[in-house]
Amino acid sequence: MLTRFEIAACEPVLDGKHFGAAGAYEQLTGSAYFAFDPEHRHNQAVVDLALAPRNAAGLVECRADIWILQPVDRALGNGNLFYYVVNRGRKGALSTFNLAEGANAPKTEAEFGDGLLLEAGYVVAACAWQADVPPESDEDFNLLTLDAPMAPGVQGPVGCEILVDEPMQIHSLGSRYHRPYEVAPGSEDQAQLTVRAELYGEAKPVAREAWEFTRLDDDRPAIHYAAGFIPGLIYNLVYTGKDPVIMGTGLAVTRDFVANLKFAADNPTAQNGQPTIARAYGFGSSQSGRFLRHLLYQGFNADEEGRQVFDGLQVNVAGGSIGSFNHRFAQPSRHASAHFDAYYPTEQFPFSDAPQQDPHTGAREGLLDKCEQQGTTPKIFYINSSTEYWNRSAALAHIDMSGAVDLAVPAAVRIYHFASTQHGAADLPIEANALPGNPVDFRLGHRALLLALDRWVQDGVEPPVSRYGKIADGTLRHYAALEFPSLPGMPLPRLHRRPRKLDYGPDWDKGVIATEPPGLGDEYETLLPAVDADGNEIAGIRLPEVAVPLGSFVGWRLRSEAQGATWAIVGLQGGWLPFAAKDEDRDACDSRPAIAARYRDRGDYIRQAEEAAEALVAERLLLSRDLALVARRAGQMYDWAFSQGKAEIQ
Numbered sequence: 124m125l126t127r128f129e130i131a132a133c134e135p136v137l138d139g140k141h142f143g144a145a146g147a148y149e150q151l152t153g154s155a156y157f158a159f160d161p162e163h164r165h166n167q168a169v170v171d172l173a174l175a176p177r178n179a180a181g182l183v184e185c186r187a188d189i190w191i192l193q194p195v196d197r198a199l200g201n202g203n204l205f206y207y208v209v210n211r212g213r214k215g216a217l218s219t220f221n222l223a224e225g226a227n228a229p230k231t232e233a234e235f236g237d238g239l240l241l242e243a244g245y246v247v248a249a250c251a252w253q254a255d256v257p258p259e260s261d262e263d264f265n266l267l268t269l270d271a272p273m274a275p276g277v278q279g280p281v282g283c284e285i286l287v288d289e290p291m292q293i294h295s296l297g298s299r300y301h302r303p304y305e306v307a308p309g310s311e312d313q314a315q316l317t318v319r320a321e322l323y324g325e326a327k328p329v330a331r332e333a334w335e336f337t338r339l340d341d342d343r344p345a346i347h348y349a350a351g352f353i354p355g356l357i358y359n360l361v362y363t364g365k366d367p368v369i370m371g372t373g374l375a376v377t378r379d380f381v382a383n384l385k386f387a388a389d390n391p392t393a394q395n396g397q398p399t400i401a402r403a404y405g406f407g408s409s410q411s412g413r414f415l416r417h418l419l420y421q422g423f424n425a426d427e428e429g430r431q432v433f434d435g436l437q438v439n440v441a442g443g444s445i446g447s448f449n450h451r452f453a454q455p456s457r458h459a460s461a462h463f464d465a466y467y468p469t470e471q472f473p474f475s476d477a478p479q480q481d482p483h484t485g486a487r488e489g490l491l492d493k494c495e496q497q498g499t500t501p502k503i504f505y506i507n508s509s510t511e512y513w514n515r516s517a518a519l520a521h522i523d524m525s526g527a528v529d530l531a532v533p534a535a536v537r538i539y540h541f542a543s544t545q546h547g548a549a550d551l552p553i554e555a556n557a558l559p560g561n562p563v564d565f566r567l568g569h570r571a572l573l574l575a576l577d578r579w580v581q582d583g584v585e586p587p588v589s590r591y592g593k594i595a596d597g598t599l600r601h602y603a604a605l606e607f608p609s610l611p612g613m614p615l616p617r618l619h620r621r622p623r624k625l626d627y628g629p630d631w632d633k634g635v636i637a638t639e640p641p642g643l644g645d646e647y648e649t650l651l652p653a654v655d656a657d658g659n660e661i662a663g664i665r666l667p668e669v670a671v672p673l674g675s676f677v678g679w680r681l682r683s684e685a686q687g688a689t690w691a692i693v694g695l696q697g698g699w700l701p702f703a704a705k706d707e708d709r710d711a712c713d714s715r716p717a718i719a720a721r722y723r724d725r726g727d728y729i730r731q732a733e734e735a736a737e738a739l740v741a742e743r744l745l746l747s748r749d750l751a752l753v754a755r756r757a758g759q760m761y762d763w764a765f766s767q768g769k770a771e772i773q
Contacts, residue, residue, distance in 0.1 A: 124159070125390075133149055133150070133151050136241075146194055149192070154187065157372075170450050171451055186269075191246065191392065193246040194246075204400045208415060214226075220406075222236045248392075253373055257301075272369050280452070281364035282467070285352060290353065295343050314360065316358060319359070323465065355682060370455060378423045378426055404437065422497060437506065443470060444470045462692055465622075470515070470620075471624075476489055476532075482525070506569070514546075537586055537587070540590060540664065543654075558680065561677065571740075610658060619651065658700075668757075672702075677699075718764060729754055
């Protein structure tokens with residue numbers, strides 16, 4: 124439970140600027156303190172909680188950074204909490220929904236964006252949940268971090284996978300800037316390093332005398348490999364760690380923070396001794412979307428009193444995954460992809476909401492089983508880009524385990540695929556670029572869908588129907604049946620994400636890994652969105668950039684020569700291969716008509732983009748307030764694409 128708040132600062136937003144009927148806003152930062160009874164039935168899912176030190180009352184304590192934006196006069200709000208699950212300590216609510224400049228401590232007009240959430244009267248809040256995020260890093264400041272308890276004296280295997288994009292000799296034992304687990308003293312000689320060329324390829328041992336443990340300048344434990352890590356190859360280090368952080372407390376912290384704002388009379392969002400939050404909506408993107416799926420799966424949408432926590436969830440670009448969030452020596456920032464980190468428990472059965480039978484074990488389970496048992500199933504929007512189908516097994520969330528039949532979507536769920544998008548939209552290109560990132564910006568869709576989610580929860584108004592590829596109509600296919608057009612310099616990836624059943628040993632059902640790296644079982648079936656003659660995806664929500672295209676938009680791109688493994692997908696990026704400006708500019712192998720053959724001129728293109736946008740407004744998939752932005756972006760994209768003439772991929 125949440126025991127108390129400490130508000131370190133309460134500041135007016137933009138010097139008291141009024142946001143429509145909601146009036147002036149204030150920004151609060153500080154800490155929330157928690158105490159958990161390991162014996163409580165709603166806490167028993169937290170792995171190793173019973174091993175943590177306890178206070179005099181027998182409870183396990185922890186502290187989390189918090190952030191709240193709220194109307195100064197809460198009576199002017201809309202009664203909704205918009206809870207943003209931070210991604211690796213970063214806040215993204217305003218950059219996603221207010222189209223703001225990204226900032227972890229927003230101060231300026233640009234960092235608050237167009238004010239959408241505030242004008243609507245939302246209380247916007249975030250609470251740290253990830254315990255290996257430092258309070259500061261080289262990349263950012265003001266990260267939200269959780270001071271979680273540890274399980275002192277406990278040791279066990281820790282996997283550290285390493286993939287570099289440039290040669291180097293020293294690499295952290297953790298992911299990115301995160302704090303790794305320490306090596307247990309006396310175990311150093313038993314650690315093993317292997318290297319392989321492909322995701323599930325043969326792992327070859329690296330001689331123990333060829334490398335050593337060391338520390339980075341910031342004192343994080345690291346590995347020094349004198350021969351140097353080679354870009355594109357996959358190195359896997361297994362060592363014995365000590366004193367694991369109890370990462371699963373992040374799930375309980377999230378549950379209790381939101382429940383407190385919703386139900387308690389003495390929290391910072393209350394007014395005149397009364398809670399002001401009637402409905403709680405959660406949003407998580409990528410890692411944080413997987414976190415929300417994990418929260419549902421493990422029953423954390425019921426608080427300690429059994430009350431429903433989230434009324435609605437908008438789960439963005441999580442694919443068919445959960446995460447490394449609640450097991451011994453969990454590493455939350457790790458995530459499996461088509462070429463890296465496949466040994467971590469992030470894409471594991473069950474993938475779908477409704478129960479299915481695992482063909483590899485015979486187990487029958489669904490992601491929402493515990494919510495259904497508790498009576499706490501929220502309204503849910505699952506939203507994916509093309510990247511999640513190629514690199515995060517998104518199809519497994521809505522196909523049967525044989526890959527032959529579409530699943531029925533539960534009544535409380537909608538699934539939306541933004542066709543031909545990447546994991547997060549790239550900026551519009553300005554200068555000549557062989558292959559710019561995919562700029563199709565589905566944040567505009569998120570804004571409209573939040574309004575639809577609120578109307579569904581609050582008024583019972585059915586939201587837009589699910590939009591995604593299906594086996595039944597041929598818009599979801601096996602890789603070999605994609606019929607992707609031959610495009611100059613843009614070959615398909617040789618491998619897309621194909622998860623396998625992983626064996627972590629006999630105690631995995633208790634959240635304890637004994638086998639590291641895990642034993643490799645059979646693959647799960649995965650399918651991909653079908654494309655048209657331009658290489659753009661057919662099914663899903665086709666935003667104006669895709670409905671009225673200026674090129675081929677994909678949710679993947681290949682590694683460069685410098686990065687190695689040039690046949691493999693790199694990260695979560697996509698690309699935009701523009702059409703030739705005129706037919707005489709087309710490459711001989713490019714079957715796509717040129718821009719001049721599709722549109723009379725710049726004005727014609729913008730008009731068609733506006734018509735596509737207006738159709739989406741009518742379907743409640745775009746806001747009318749964003750039509751001018753669509754037109755402006757259409758002109759910018761046309762100018763850039765036409766000026767390229769043709770682009771060759773390098």
